[in-house]
Amino acid sequence: MHRDRYYTLAASCPDRSGIIARVTGFIAEHKGWILESSFHSDEGDEANGGRPARYFMRMEVKADSLPFMLDEFRARFEPIARELEMDWKISDSAVKKRVVILVSKQEHCLYDLLARWQSKELDIEIPCVISNHDTFKGFVEWHGIPFHHVPVTADNKPQAWAEVRRLFDESRGDTMVLARYMQILSPDLCAAHPGRILNIHHSFLPSFVGARPYHQAHERGVKLIGATCHYVTAELDQGPIVEQDVIRIDHSDSPDDMVRYGKDIEKTVLARGLRYHLEDRVLVHGNKTVVFR
Amino acid sequence: MHRDRYYTLAASCPDRSGIIARVTGFIAEHKGWILESSFHSDEGDEANGGRPARYFMRMEVKADSLPFMLDEFRARFEPIARELEMDWKISDSAVKKRVVILVSKQEHCLYDLLARWQSKELDIEIPCVISNHDTFKGFVEWHGIPFHHVPVTADNKPQAWAEVRRLFDESRGDTMVLARYMQILSPDLCAAHPGRILNIHHSFLPSFVGARPYHQAHERGVKLIGATCHYVTAELDQGPIVEQDVIRIDHSDSPDDMVRYGKDIEKTVLARGLRYHLEDRVLVHGNKTVVFR
Amino acid sequence: MHRDRYYTLAASCPDRSGIIARVTGFIAEHKGWILESSFHSDEGDEANGGRPARYFMRMEVKADSLPFMLDEFRARFEPIARELEMDWKISDSAVKKRVVILVSKQEHCLYDLLARWQSKELDIEIPCVISNHDTFKGFVEWHGIPFHHVPVTADNKPQAWAEVRRLFDESRGDTMVLARYMQILSPDLCAAHPGRILNIHHSFLPSFVGARPYHQAHERGVKLIGATCHYVTAELDQGPIVEQDVIRIDHSDSPDDMVRYGKDIEKTVLARGLRYHLEDRVLVHGNKTVVFR
Amino acid sequence: MHRDRYYTLAASCPDRSGIIARVTGFIAEHKGWILESSFHSDEGDEANGGRPARYFMRMEVKADSLPFMLDEFRARFEPIARELEMDWKISDSAVKKRVVILVSKQEHCLYDLLARWQSKELDIEIPCVISNHDTFKGFVEWHGIPFHHVPVTADNKPQAWAEVRRLFDESRGDTMVLARYMQILSPDLCAAHPGRILNIHHSFLPSFVGARPYHQAHERGVKLIGATCHYVTAELDQGPIVEQDVIRIDHSDSPDDMVRYGKDIEKTVLARGLRYHLEDRVLVHGNKTVVFR
Structure with a gap:
C-alpha cells in the first residue's frame, strides 16, 4: 500500500556470505531508498538428497530515488546477479499484472x-x-x-x-x-x-x-x-x-x-x-x- | 441445509424444572420429528442487579411429521407457552425472510x-x-x-x-x-x-x-x-x-x-x-x- | 464448573420420534432439574453402506433435585433405555475419574x-x-x-x-x-x-x-x-x-x-x-x- | 534453534537511505555469515505529533565466521552506529539470559x-x-x-x-x-x-x-x-x-x-x-x- 511508484526485486541464489551487502551496496551506491526488504536462508537438505541450500530475498525500492529507469537497473545489476548465480526478476508497480x-x-x-x-x-x-x-x-x-x-x-x-x-x-x-x-x-x-x-x-x-x-x-x-x-x-x-x-x-x-x-x-x-x-x-x-x- | 420443510421454534422463559419435557412432550404427542434441538440455561446475575435467570431453546421440527399446519401449531402451543411465561416465535422454512x-x-x-x-x-x-x-x-x-x-x-x-x-x-x-x-x-x-x-x-x-x-x-x-x-x-x-x-x-x-x-x-x-x-x-x-x- | 453434585447421562440409540420427550419426561416426572442438555441426530450413511442413523444425547441433572440416588436412577431408567435400544451410561460428579x-x-x-x-x-x-x-x-x-x-x-x-x-x-x-x-x-x-x-x-x-x-x-x-x-x-x-x-x-x-x-x-x-x-x-x-x- | 554460537544485533535509528548496506557491508567486510536478518521501516506519524520515522533491524551473525570476538565487534561497529545515530545492542547466544x-x-x-x-x-x-x-x-x-x-x-x-x-x-x-x-x-x-x-x-x-x-x-x-x-x-x-x-x-x-x-x-x-x-x-x-x- 505505497502511494509512490516502486520497483520490486525478487531473487534467489546459492547461499554464501556477503549477499545482502553486495545487493544493498549496489542500491545504496545509487542512493536508492529501500521501502521494504526480506531475506531468508534455506539450509536445504542436500545431505539427504533434498533441496540445496539457497538464499532468497525481496526488496521494494522507491522508483524516483534512483537516477535511472528499470532498463538501466537491469543492465547495471546484471553483472552482480551473474556473479551471485542469481535467479532474479524486477517488476514495476506502475505496470499492472494481467x-x-x-x-x-x-x-x-x-x-x-x-x-x-x-x-x-x-x-x-x-x-x-x-x-x-x-x-x-x-x-x-x-x-x-x-x-x-x-x-x-x-x-x-x-x-x-x-x-x-x-x-x-x-x-x-x-x-x-x-x-x-x-x-x-x-x-x-x-x-x-x-x-x-x-x-x-x-x-x-x-x-x-x-x-x-x-x-x-x-x-x-x-x-x-x-x-x-x-x-x-x-x-x-x-x-x-x-x-x-x-x-x-x-x-x-x-x-x-x-x-x-x-x-x-x-x-x-x-x-x-x-x-x-x-x-x-x-x-x-x-x-x-x-x-x- | 435440510431439504425438507421444517418449522423453527425459538423461545425463552423463566427457568424451572420440566421445561424441555413439557415442550418436547407436546411435539411427541403429535408425532413431530425433531431435526435439531438446542437448550441453554442462563443463571443470570439477579443477586447483583443483573439479568434474571432464564431458559432458552430452539427446535427444528419436520413440517410433514405433524398432523397440522403452523396456525394450528400456534393455537395448540399457546396454552403451554402461557403457562411457562414464554417469549416465543415459530417460523416456516418455506417462507423466505426479507x-x-x-x-x-x-x-x-x-x-x-x-x-x-x-x-x-x-x-x-x-x-x-x-x-x-x-x-x-x-x-x-x-x-x-x-x-x-x-x-x-x-x-x-x-x-x-x-x-x-x-x-x-x-x-x-x-x-x-x-x-x-x-x-x-x-x-x-x-x-x-x-x-x-x-x-x-x-x-x-x-x-x-x-x-x-x-x-x-x-x-x-x-x-x-x-x-x-x-x-x-x-x-x-x-x-x-x-x-x-x-x-x-x-x-x-x-x-x-x-x-x-x-x-x-x-x-x-x-x-x-x-x-x-x-x-x-x-x-x-x-x-x-x-x-x- | 458446577458447584453442586450432578449426574451426567450420556446415551445414543436408533433415531425415532419422541426420544427427548421420553427421556426428559422421565426426569421431569421426578422433578429432576436439568442443568445442561445436548442432542444430536446423525443421519448416517446407511444407503452407501456407512453408519446407520443414530440419536445422541447428554444431560446433566442436579443430584439433589431427584428423590433417589444413582442406583435407583439406573433401575428406573433401565426399561426406557431398553425400549429405546439405548447404549447409555450415567456418572456421578462426586466420583472422581481415574x-x-x-x-x-x-x-x-x-x-x-x-x-x-x-x-x-x-x-x-x-x-x-x-x-x-x-x-x-x-x-x-x-x-x-x-x-x-x-x-x-x-x-x-x-x-x-x-x-x-x-x-x-x-x-x-x-x-x-x-x-x-x-x-x-x-x-x-x-x-x-x-x-x-x-x-x-x-x-x-x-x-x-x-x-x-x-x-x-x-x-x-x-x-x-x-x-x-x-x-x-x-x-x-x-x-x-x-x-x-x-x-x-x-x-x-x-x-x-x-x-x-x-x-x-x-x-x-x-x-x-x-x-x-x-x-x-x-x-x-x-x-x-x-x-x- | 541454531546449533552454532551466534551474535544477535538489534538496532534502530532514524530512517535514511543506505542503512542496510552500511551495516551489512561492515559484516561482509569481515566475512561475517548472516544467519537471519529482518528490517522494518516505521513511517511514524510525526506530521500529527506522533512517533518520528525510524528504521529497525535485527541480524544473527555466526560467531566463528568473524575474525574477532564480541568486544572487538562492539568497538569496530561503534563509529558506524554513531554515524547512523543508532540505538543498538548485541548479544551472544552463548551467554544465557537471567x-x-x-x-x-x-x-x-x-x-x-x-x-x-x-x-x-x-x-x-x-x-x-x-x-x-x-x-x-x-x-x-x-x-x-x-x-x-x-x-x-x-x-x-x-x-x-x-x-x-x-x-x-x-x-x-x-x-x-x-x-x-x-x-x-x-x-x-x-x-x-x-x-x-x-x-x-x-x-x-x-x-x-x-x-x-x-x-x-x-x-x-x-x-x-x-x-x-x-x-x-x-x-x-x-x-x-x-x-x-x-x-x-x-x-x-x-x-x-x-x-x-x-x-x-x-x-x-x-x-x-x-x-x-x-x-x-x-x-x-x-x-x-x-x-x-
Missing part, C-alpha cells in the same frame, strides 16, 4: 475477486474470464470484462486446453487463476507455465487430495476443514503450497454445511495467495515456497 | 451478500438495497434488485431516516443489514426495530468504539484486529454482540493494510451473524445473545 | 496435565504415571503420584504391554492417556479398552500419519501444522478423532521450530480432548465422534 | 515456564522465583531454583517493592516476568526497568483493563476472549504490546469457564512474548513494538 480467471459454476471466488478488482484492492488488469459454463457470462460482461465460454467434455479436452492456452497467450496473461475451476488442466499446459497458474483446492493439503474433499473430511470425522492455494503442476494437488487456512466444524455439520463454511476460507485463501504472488512475495524452491508476507 | 441491505461506498460486504444470495446459500428475498450514494446502483439493479438512493447530509437526517423507515416498512422487511453503511441511524429508528437491525463494526468490540477503529488499533499497537456483528440499539456500538472474529497483523501493517485485512473478516462475520439471525439461532437476553450454532 | 498417564521423555504434556490436576482444573485421581524411561520419576513422585518405570525394548514388548495392562487394571484406571508416549501399544491392549485410551498425535490427521510428522510437514511445505487427540484403536493413528487444532508457521521455521510450536498445540489439544472425554461429552459412532462441548 | 519470575497463587504460567526451562526449550537461567505467597515454594525448590516469599499487604508495599528490586538486582536479572503476579508494581520500580518487565494480562487489551477482565468480558457478551503480553510501564495495562491471542467462547461459558479457557492462552502468549523478548526480537518504538518473529 490475471486471467478460470471459473466453473460456483460463484464465491469470482464475486470475491471482482469485488477486490472493482475497489482497486487488487490493482490488476483482468483481460478475460474463461469458463466451461456460461453461468457468469452476464455478470462478468457487466463488469466490462470479456468472457469466453470454452466447453470441456470428455471428447474435446485437447482442443479445449489449446483454446484456453491461446486465450491466455493472446491476452498476454501473467497469471492464470483457477477460481474453483472444476477441470484438471492438461500436464503440458501446466508445465508450460510453471509458477504462473494458481489453484484453490478445497482441503487442507496434503489431506483429502482429489475429488469431493469435504465428503472425505466428513467421513474421517475431522474437527477442522481447510483450503489450500498452490501452484499447479502436472501432478494433481501436489504443487508448491502458497497459502492455507482452516475453520472449525463439529459433528453437527453435514458435508453441505462444510461446503458452505469452506467457501469462506477458499475465497480468502485464494485472494491472499494471489496477492502474495502478484506482489512477487512468493519464491519457489523445489516443491516449497518462500512467502515474504 | 432482508433490506443498507450500504455506502465500500463494496466488500455487498458483493459478498449478493454472491451468497445468488447461489441460494442465503435463501432470502432482498426487496431492495438502500444507499446514501449511487455507487452501486448499476450493480444492484443488474441483479434485478431495486436500488434506492437516499442521500444523507448534515441537514436532511430526519427526512432521510424517515425515508429509510418508509422503504423498509413498504418492502415488508424482516431484517435491516448495515453492510458497512457509514451513517449512524437515529435512536428512534433503532428503537423501533429491536433485534431486527444488524450492523458490522470494524473492530473487536468493546475495543475501538466509534470512528476510524483501524487507526485506533494501529496507534495502540495491537497484534490482532477484529470485526463485530451486533444488533443496533440507540447507543452507538453497544448493542448485543452476535458474532466476532479476528485476524493477526504485525508491525509492518499500515492502517491501510489493516483496512484491507479487516474487510475479509468484516464480510465473513457479517454473513455468519446474518445467517444465525435468519435461522432464528440468536436469542437476545438483556444486552447479550444466546447463539445456537 | 486417569493413568503414559509418558516417554518429553515433558510438555506431563507438566501441563499435572498443573491442571494440581489446581483441580482437572478434578481427577492420577493413580500412577507409567514411563519407558525414568526421566520424570522424581518430578512425578514429588507430586505424590506413584511412578512405574516399564522399559520397552525390541525384545520385551509382550511382557511390557502385559505389565502396562496389569498396572492400569490394578490401579482401577478409567482412562489411559498417552501423553507423547513414543511407543505403539499392542493391538490387543488397544482392543481391550475401546474408547478408553486417548493419544495425542503431533500432526493434523489424516495428514502425516506415523513417525516424524513435523519433518514430513516441513518437507511438504505446509503453512499450518496441527495436533490431533484421538482414541487409540488397533490401527495406527486411525482411531476416532476427539479434538484438533493448528498453528501457523512459515518458510523460516525449521523442523525444530515446528516441534517447539507443535508442543503448545499438542498439550492444549490433549487437555481439551481429555476434558471432553472425562465429562462424558464424547460419544463414539463408528470411527467418528460426537463431542457435546 | 529471568526472574514473579508469581502469586495460580500455577499455569509457572508450570509452563519451568517445563520449557527444564527441556531447554527456554535456554535461560532462572536465578530465583519471587512470590507474595508460599504456595509454590516446594515445587520451585524441587527444581533447584531459589524461592523468595515476599508478602505484600496494604501496609508494607514500599518495603515489599524494595525487596523485590533488591532480589532482582542481586540476582543480576535481565528480565522480570510477571507470571500472573496479582500485584501492581510501584511506578518507580516499573520506570527503573523499561523494556525489561513482561506481564501477561488476561484480556485482549485494550478491552477490559484492570481487575476481573473475564467477568467484564462475560458481562459484555463477547464471543472471543484473549490475553496480552506487554511491557510493564507506570500506567496500568498500557505498556507496549508484545503478543496477543484469543480463543472462541459462547453463551454457555460462565466466567469460571472463561478463566479456565483463558489460562491456556495466557501461558502460550506469555511464553511466546518472552521468547521474542529473550531473542532480542522485540524493539520498542514509543508505545508500540516491532516484533521480528
Whole structure:
C-alpha cells in the first residue's frame, strides 16, 4: 500500500556470505531508498538428497530515488546477479499484472475477486474470464470484462486446453487463476507455465487430495476443514503450497454445511495467495515456497 | 441445509424444572420429528442487579411429521407457552425472510451478500438495497434488485431516516443489514426495530468504539484486529454482540493494510451473524445473545 | 464448573420420534432439574453402506433435585433405555475419574496435565504415571503420584504391554492417556479398552500419519501444522478423532521450530480432548465422534 | 534453534537511505555469515505529533565466521552506529539470559515456564522465583531454583517493592516476568526497568483493563476472549504490546469457564512474548513494538 511508484526485486541464489551487502551496496551506491526488504536462508537438505541450500530475498525500492529507469537497473545489476548465480526478476508497480480467471459454476471466488478488482484492492488488469459454463457470462460482461465460454467434455479436452492456452497467450496473461475451476488442466499446459497458474483446492493439503474433499473430511470425522492455494503442476494437488487456512466444524455439520463454511476460507485463501504472488512475495524452491508476507 | 420443510421454534422463559419435557412432550404427542434441538440455561446475575435467570431453546421440527399446519401449531402451543411465561416465535422454512441491505461506498460486504444470495446459500428475498450514494446502483439493479438512493447530509437526517423507515416498512422487511453503511441511524429508528437491525463494526468490540477503529488499533499497537456483528440499539456500538472474529497483523501493517485485512473478516462475520439471525439461532437476553450454532 | 453434585447421562440409540420427550419426561416426572442438555441426530450413511442413523444425547441433572440416588436412577431408567435400544451410561460428579498417564521423555504434556490436576482444573485421581524411561520419576513422585518405570525394548514388548495392562487394571484406571508416549501399544491392549485410551498425535490427521510428522510437514511445505487427540484403536493413528487444532508457521521455521510450536498445540489439544472425554461429552459412532462441548 | 554460537544485533535509528548496506557491508567486510536478518521501516506519524520515522533491524551473525570476538565487534561497529545515530545492542547466544519470575497463587504460567526451562526449550537461567505467597515454594525448590516469599499487604508495599528490586538486582536479572503476579508494581520500580518487565494480562487489551477482565468480558457478551503480553510501564495495562491471542467462547461459558479457557492462552502468549523478548526480537518504538518473529 505505497502511494509512490516502486520497483520490486525478487531473487534467489546459492547461499554464501556477503549477499545482502553486495545487493544493498549496489542500491545504496545509487542512493536508492529501500521501502521494504526480506531475506531468508534455506539450509536445504542436500545431505539427504533434498533441496540445496539457497538464499532468497525481496526488496521494494522507491522508483524516483534512483537516477535511472528499470532498463538501466537491469543492465547495471546484471553483472552482480551473474556473479551471485542469481535467479532474479524486477517488476514495476506502475505496470499492472494481467490475471486471467478460470471459473466453473460456483460463484464465491469470482464475486470475491471482482469485488477486490472493482475497489482497486487488487490493482490488476483482468483481460478475460474463461469458463466451461456460461453461468457468469452476464455478470462478468457487466463488469466490462470479456468472457469466453470454452466447453470441456470428455471428447474435446485437447482442443479445449489449446483454446484456453491461446486465450491466455493472446491476452498476454501473467497469471492464470483457477477460481474453483472444476477441470484438471492438461500436464503440458501446466508445465508450460510453471509458477504462473494458481489453484484453490478445497482441503487442507496434503489431506483429502482429489475429488469431493469435504465428503472425505466428513467421513474421517475431522474437527477442522481447510483450503489450500498452490501452484499447479502436472501432478494433481501436489504443487508448491502458497497459502492455507482452516475453520472449525463439529459433528453437527453435514458435508453441505462444510461446503458452505469452506467457501469462506477458499475465497480468502485464494485472494491472499494471489496477492502474495502478484506482489512477487512468493519464491519457489523445489516443491516449497518462500512467502515474504 | 435440510431439504425438507421444517418449522423453527425459538423461545425463552423463566427457568424451572420440566421445561424441555413439557415442550418436547407436546411435539411427541403429535408425532413431530425433531431435526435439531438446542437448550441453554442462563443463571443470570439477579443477586447483583443483573439479568434474571432464564431458559432458552430452539427446535427444528419436520413440517410433514405433524398432523397440522403452523396456525394450528400456534393455537395448540399457546396454552403451554402461557403457562411457562414464554417469549416465543415459530417460523416456516418455506417462507423466505426479507432482508433490506443498507450500504455506502465500500463494496466488500455487498458483493459478498449478493454472491451468497445468488447461489441460494442465503435463501432470502432482498426487496431492495438502500444507499446514501449511487455507487452501486448499476450493480444492484443488474441483479434485478431495486436500488434506492437516499442521500444523507448534515441537514436532511430526519427526512432521510424517515425515508429509510418508509422503504423498509413498504418492502415488508424482516431484517435491516448495515453492510458497512457509514451513517449512524437515529435512536428512534433503532428503537423501533429491536433485534431486527444488524450492523458490522470494524473492530473487536468493546475495543475501538466509534470512528476510524483501524487507526485506533494501529496507534495502540495491537497484534490482532477484529470485526463485530451486533444488533443496533440507540447507543452507538453497544448493542448485543452476535458474532466476532479476528485476524493477526504485525508491525509492518499500515492502517491501510489493516483496512484491507479487516474487510475479509468484516464480510465473513457479517454473513455468519446474518445467517444465525435468519435461522432464528440468536436469542437476545438483556444486552447479550444466546447463539445456537 | 458446577458447584453442586450432578449426574451426567450420556446415551445414543436408533433415531425415532419422541426420544427427548421420553427421556426428559422421565426426569421431569421426578422433578429432576436439568442443568445442561445436548442432542444430536446423525443421519448416517446407511444407503452407501456407512453408519446407520443414530440419536445422541447428554444431560446433566442436579443430584439433589431427584428423590433417589444413582442406583435407583439406573433401575428406573433401565426399561426406557431398553425400549429405546439405548447404549447409555450415567456418572456421578462426586466420583472422581481415574486417569493413568503414559509418558516417554518429553515433558510438555506431563507438566501441563499435572498443573491442571494440581489446581483441580482437572478434578481427577492420577493413580500412577507409567514411563519407558525414568526421566520424570522424581518430578512425578514429588507430586505424590506413584511412578512405574516399564522399559520397552525390541525384545520385551509382550511382557511390557502385559505389565502396562496389569498396572492400569490394578490401579482401577478409567482412562489411559498417552501423553507423547513414543511407543505403539499392542493391538490387543488397544482392543481391550475401546474408547478408553486417548493419544495425542503431533500432526493434523489424516495428514502425516506415523513417525516424524513435523519433518514430513516441513518437507511438504505446509503453512499450518496441527495436533490431533484421538482414541487409540488397533490401527495406527486411525482411531476416532476427539479434538484438533493448528498453528501457523512459515518458510523460516525449521523442523525444530515446528516441534517447539507443535508442543503448545499438542498439550492444549490433549487437555481439551481429555476434558471432553472425562465429562462424558464424547460419544463414539463408528470411527467418528460426537463431542457435546 | 541454531546449533552454532551466534551474535544477535538489534538496532534502530532514524530512517535514511543506505542503512542496510552500511551495516551489512561492515559484516561482509569481515566475512561475517548472516544467519537471519529482518528490517522494518516505521513511517511514524510525526506530521500529527506522533512517533518520528525510524528504521529497525535485527541480524544473527555466526560467531566463528568473524575474525574477532564480541568486544572487538562492539568497538569496530561503534563509529558506524554513531554515524547512523543508532540505538543498538548485541548479544551472544552463548551467554544465557537471567529471568526472574514473579508469581502469586495460580500455577499455569509457572508450570509452563519451568517445563520449557527444564527441556531447554527456554535456554535461560532462572536465578530465583519471587512470590507474595508460599504456595509454590516446594515445587520451585524441587527444581533447584531459589524461592523468595515476599508478602505484600496494604501496609508494607514500599518495603515489599524494595525487596523485590533488591532480589532482582542481586540476582543480576535481565528480565522480570510477571507470571500472573496479582500485584501492581510501584511506578518507580516499573520506570527503573523499561523494556525489561513482561506481564501477561488476561484480556485482549485494550478491552477490559484492570481487575476481573473475564467477568467484564462475560458481562459484555463477547464471543472471543484473549490475553496480552506487554511491557510493564507506570500506567496500568498500557505498556507496549508484545503478543496477543484469543480463543472462541459462547453463551454457555460462565466466567469460571472463561478463566479456565483463558489460562491456556495466557501461558502460550506469555511464553511466546518472552521468547521474542529473550531473542532480542522485540524493539520498542514509543508505545508500540516491532516484533521480528
